[in-house]
Amino acid sequence: QVQLVESGGGSVQAGGSLRLSCAASGYTDSAVCMGWFRQVPGKEREGVAIIVTAEWSTYYGDSVKGRFTISQDNAKNTVYLQMNGLKPEDTAMYYCAASYSVYCRNASPRHYNYWGQGTQVTVSS
Numbered sequence: 735q736v737q738l739v740e741s742g743g744g745s746v747q748a749g750g751s752l753r754l755s756c757a758a759s760g761y762t763d764s765a766v767c768m769g770w771f772r773q774v775p776g777k778e779r780e781g782v783a784i785i786v787t788a789e790w791s792t793y794y795g796d797s798v799k800g801r802f803t804i805s806q807d808n809a810k811n812t813v814y815l816q817m818n819g820l821k822p823e824d825t826a827m828y829y830c831a832a833s834y835s836v837y838c839r840n841a842s843p844r845h846y847n848y849w850g851q852g853t854q855v856t857v858s859s
Contacts, residue, residue, distance in 0.1 A: 736760040736848040738830045743853030746820055750857070754815040756830030756850060767838030768813045769846060770804060772826035772855075779829070781841025783815055793839060797823070820857045827852040 742754040754770065767786050773779040783804035784793040792804050801819040806812070813830060831846035838845045 736762055736765075736832055738832060738848055738850035740828065740830045740850040740853040743828060743855045745856040745858065748821055748857055748859050750820050751816070751818045752820065752855060754817070754828055754830075754853060754855075756813040756815075758811045758813070758830075758832065762811060762832060765832040765834060766836060767833040767846075768804075768806060769831050769833065769838070769841060770802075770813075770815045771829045771831060771841075771843060771846075772824075773829070774826045779843045780826075781843070782828070784839060784841050785813065786839065793841060795841070817855070820855075822857045822859045825855060825857050827854050 737759045739757045767784050769784040770782045771779050772782050782795050783802055785804045803816040805814045829852045830850040832848045833846040835845040
């Protein structure tokens with residue numbers, strides 16, 4: 735069983751920064767991708783950033799390109815999301831997820847098998 739625990743969310747003013755962490759435990763060695771997603775009430779869950787674990791290649795949603803950076807520390811079994819230049823529209827619940835699917839690069843939530851409980855990010859103007 736895989737467990738994912740997010741931390742680092744909070745409230746920040748527009749233009750500020752936050753770093754989210756996702757600590758993974760369990761059988762994560764063969765995860766193809768790790769990803770960050772976000773969701774606001776009434777909307778579908780959106781892929782924010784993906785890292786292909788064996789390749790270290792990364793993918794970003796258009797709305798966060800140039801502002802967010804995903805990274806991994808294999809020694810700590812942790813994935814990070816550095817968020818700079820935050821905007822009010824970045825306000826959402828952020829979720830970490832692990833995928834064992836070869837289709838994980840397209841950042842569709844349906845290809846992700848395990849999810850954390852989420853951490854709230856609120857950006858005020």
